[in-house]
Structures are given as structure tokens and as C-alpha cells.
Amino acid sequence: MATATEKAIGIxxxxxxSCVAVWQNNLIEIIANDQGNQTTPSYVAFTDTERLIGDATKNQILRPFRPEQHEALALQGGLRPLRQAHDRRQLQRRAEAVRTRGDFLHGAHQNEGDHRGLPEKNHQERRRYRPRLLQRLQRQATKDAGAIAGLNIMRIINEPTVVAYSLDKKASKTGEKNVLIFDLGGGTFDVSLLTIEKGIFEVKATAGDTHLGGEDFDNRLVNHFAAEFKRKHKKDMSSNARALRRLRTACERAKRTLSSTA
Known part of the structure; x- marks a missing residue:
């Protein structure tokens, strides 16, 4: 655990x-990225001359493809269960996935250091980091990526446990509590039933879908409005990649607006 003079951030x-937060002044403070947003798209893109992280990558992807953008990776692909590598090509793919995650984490903790006014050499404080899927190989890949990014991984924690920690203080006052944790993320969906009492968490049941999340709602919206556009204007935009990207961006914004004002 972090000492009184150390601060552990959560990624x-x-x-x-993805997002980064720190516990200070008895409050959780979410650290904004260099664009001023509290969440960062889990994207990394490489050109011949630079590496783009998060919003910059997503903005580039929404533009027409340029030859120098020879590689653009969404980290959601790297987060799917990694298979044991049996040949050189598989080993290379796994190494590239870990390196890409390390690049992303390095960019994320640079934002955190800038926010706190820390010089680069002091960024290597203890971190608490929690990925979406917790298979053994993914845990190891997370640790490897953290090492590449210059982070000291304190602990890898799954979402239900993190939520249980935050609810434990209330449970201590009211006795045993049964808690249903509903976690609908951008790409995965998890539900956990726990019993919490005085720092003891017992998982009763878990369920979920690793291929269901907010992005699926985006896809439904895009398909709906593309069909409506075709019905009204007799034009099919399905072959127009640029139009579809612009439509997807508009659908994402509409979904967020409806979600935050409902």
C-alpha cells in the first residue's frame, strides 16, 4: 500500500x-486529459514520425485515411483474451499489443503528472491499475505494459471489488448488505452480486457479456439513421466511409446528451 507521503492513482x-483518478483531500478526483476530457479513448496510432494517444488518435481516424498512417490500433482489440504464443508471429503480435498498451499508459500518466505539476522523474509513484478482463495472460500483459510506461503497479483489481471498497463504509454502519453491481462499459457488460460486511466481500454470483457495451448502442443508432436517410433521400450511405464516420460521431454525442439529461 502507499505510504502517507505517496499518492496512488487509479487507471x-x-x-x-479509459480514465485516470487520484484520491486526495478525502475525495476522488478524476484527472482530465490534455483535451480537457475526463475520459480518453483507448486508441493509439502510429505514423512515420509520431505517436498519437486517445482523442488525437480518434480524431485522426475520423479523417480520410492518409498513407503515412500506416498503423492505427484500437486497444480494445488488444484487450481480448491473449492466446499462448506458439510461433514467432504470435509472439510478435503479443509483444506489439503489450508495447501498444505501454505507449497508451505512458501517455495517460504523463497527463496525470502534468495535472499535479510533477517533473517526469517523479512520475514513477505507486499506481493502482485495473483492466477490464482479468485472465492470467492479460494480468501479465498489464504488468509488462506498466513497466514499459515506467509505472509501479501496486495492484490489479477488478471492477466489482473496486465498487465494493467504496460501499464498505456504508455497510459498516448498517451491517451486512447485499449489493448488485451493474457495470455497462463501452465494450463489455458485467453484473455481480456481492455481500459486504465490515471489509469482507463475498461474491455470490457473476454474469456478463464481453461483447456488449455502449458501442453496440452506437451501432444501432448508426444503422437506424442510415436506413432513415436512405428511406427519405433514396441514397445509400453505407459505402461512404466518411459519411458513416460523421454519423457515428453525431450518434455518440446524442447518446451522451440523452444519457446525462434523462
Whole structure:
């Protein structure tokens, strides 16, 4: 655990979006990225001359493809269960996935250091980091990526446990509590039933879908409005990649607006 002079930050590495937070002044403070957003798209892109992280990558992807953008990776692909590598090509793919995650984490903790006014050499404080899927190989890949990014991984914690920690203080006052944790992320969906009492968490049941999340709602909206556009204007935009990207961006914004005002 972190000492009184150390601060542990938490990085929620989501399949679609990620965020960074720190506990200070008895409050959780979410650290905004360099664009001023509290969440960062889990994207990394490489050109011949630079590496783009998060919003910059997503903005580039929404533009027409340029030849120098020879590789653009959504980290959600790297987060799917990694298979044991049996040949050189599989080993290379796994190494690239870990390196890409490390690049993303390095960019994320640079934002955190900038926020706190820390010089680069002091960024290597203890971190608490929690990925979406917790298979053994993914845990190891997370640790490897953290090492590449210059982070000291304190602990890897799954979402239900993190929520249980936050609810434990209330449970201590009211006795045993049964808690249903509903976690609908950008790319995955998890439900856990726990019993919490005085720091003891017992998981009663878990269920979920690793291929269901907010992005699926985006896809439904895009398909709906593309069909409506075709019905009204007699034009099919399904072959127009640029139009579809713009429509997807508009659908994402509409979904967020409806979600935050409902």
C-alpha cells in the first residue's frame, strides 16, 4: 500500500474509454486529459514520425485515411483474451499489443503528472491499475505494459471489488448488505452480486457479456439513421466511409446528451 507521503492513482483501462483518478483531500478526483476530457479513448496510432494517444488518435481516424498512417490500433482489440504464443508471429503480435498498451499508459500518466505539476522523474509513484478482463495472460500483459510506461503497479483489481471498497463504509454502519453491481462499459457488460460486511466481500454470483457495451448502442443508432436517410433521400450511405464516420460521431454525442439529461 502507499505510504502517507505517496499518492496512488487509479487507471481504469476500458475497452473503449479509459480514465485516470487520484484520491486526495478525502475525495476522488478524476484527472482530465490534455483535451480537457475526463475520459480518453483507448486508441493509439502510429505514423512515420509520431505517436498519437486517445482523442488525437480518434480524431485522426475520423479523417480520410492518409498513407503515412500506416498503423492505427484500437486497444480494445488488444484487450481480448491473449492466446499462448506458439510461433514467432504470435509472439510478435503479443509483444506489439503489450508495447501498444505501454505507449497508451505512458501517455495517460504523463497527463496525470502534468495535472499535479510533477517533473517526469517523479512520475514513477505507486499506481493502482485495473483492466477490464482479468485472465492470467492479460494480468501479465498489464504488468509488462506498466513497466514499459515506467509505472509501479501496486495492484490489479477488478471492477466489482473496486465498487465494493467504496460501499464498505456504508455497510459498516448498517451491517451486512447485499449489493448488485451493474457495470455497462463501452465494450463489455458485467453484473455481480456481492455481500459486504465490515471489509469482507463475498461474491455470490457473476454474469456478463464481453461483447456488449455502449458501442453496440452506437451501432444501432448508426444503422437506424442510415436506413432513415436512405428511406427519405433514396441514397445509400453505407459505402461512404466518411459519411458513416460523421454519423457515428453525431450518434455518440446524442447518446451522451440523452444519457446525462434523462
Amino acid at each position: 481504469d483501462f476500458g475497452t473503449i474509454y
